[in-house]
Amino acid sequence: MRRGASGRLSPQLKLALVLALTLFIVLLPRRPDPLYALPAAILAGAAAWCRLPPGFLLRRLLVAEFFILGIAVLSLVSPATRPVFLAVLLKSNLCVTAMLLLTWTTPFHEILRVLRRLRLPAVMLSTLALMSRYLPVLAEEARRMERARSSRAFGRKYRALWQSLATIIGQLFIRSVDRAERIYLAMCARGWK
């Protein structure tokens, strides 16, 4: 099973643990410090326990690293904040790993259930639920339109390319609105009040 042993933990507990760990990491002193070994060890242990595949971890970390390095470089520029650089780098990577563990072990609908129990407003909940449900649908629709466009259009003229990409997004919005209308009718047909 994808989630390994952690499937037995309740999603609330996992969310709370990750939040606590992130808070702990953020509040650590802002210089390389032996204390950083503690969250690192916890994360390594948890990753092994949840059977987090290293490939997945590295791939996602690499994506995040662009942002992290991009901002962290700013603290290298001035001598006043140079000591912060390493600490910030460590902190962000540890936090991203903690979040990766959460997303790996907890499907979004379970997080949604926790948010419902936390009394998140109903508008937010329904928006989040519908969004997570229809995101793959709309992403696939966008991919399909993009594939159709690239098979019909040749060359790389910036102006035409931007215009046709914008048209795809515009079409995607129109389709989303129409789909929302159909969903509403379907909801009513099923007794939604």
Added chain:
Amino acid sequence: MHLPDGFLDGRTALLTASAAGAGVGLALRQVKRALAPRQTPLLGLAAAFIFAAQMINFPVLGGTSGHLVGGALAAVLLGPAAAVVVMTCVLMVQCLMFNDGGLLALGANIFNMGIVNACGGYYVFRLLKRLAWMEPNRATVFAASFAAWFGTVLGSVTCAGEIALSRTAPWMVTFPAMANIHILIGIGEGLATGLILLAVLRARPELVAGLGDRPGESGFGFLGYGLIISIGLAVFVAPFACPWPDGLEAVAKTLGFESRTAAPLLASPMGNYRLPFIGSAAAATAVAGALGSLVAFAAAWLLAWRLAPALAPRKENAPSGN
């Protein structure tokens, strides 16, 4: 612009989270009051739409590409309150499902991209649309395109302020770096937003103009979001941008952080520090900002002028057609 965790200290994370909470709370109140039941699924689908639109890459010079953020686009299409809710959901899903942006930095990301970018952009859109002396569709494209640039830049400035307030990097570094990059990115965002609106206007003009009274458009909405954004600017940006140090001290005092700021006050260790090449960075950024706004303005104008005529015949034909 998605801030990962680790760059903001606890205090800044708390401040941004409360600013974001106030904005989202206000938006939820307005949306709940104004949204018709049949529009309930629209918000979820709009959030999925914004996320899917962010996945489409626009080619930029030299083989690089960028994507839309969509705050201003959402605000123009759905109204400011719904846009705040939609952007908040997008950012939450990006954080919890795709690890894009940190968990404790979520408040900062919602504030920068959901509130400052979307609402800040939206009220510029409203103002420009009223001032622009053009045919309404053209005015919409022009105003939205420029507003998207403005929102992007404003959001990056608050982001720079938050990083500086956390003492991760001095303001004299974060401000020029963030602002200059986003002055460029914003031009792309503006062009893309204008082109997308044009596409929607061509196919289904009623979706842009005719959504009726959208939540948050009233004077109260303007007042509320305006207040939240200005407080955010006052807390995150003003302490660095203006020479008086008392602004932050006063805030720190009222919020009870006095003891923490007794340790070197954030601006002071590097405030007077000057590196040779960033000594005049703020001035250079101001010039870049003025230049960027001119370019964005001209691009928005050109976009509306050159491409919008395609709309006019359709509008004239409509009454006489059939």
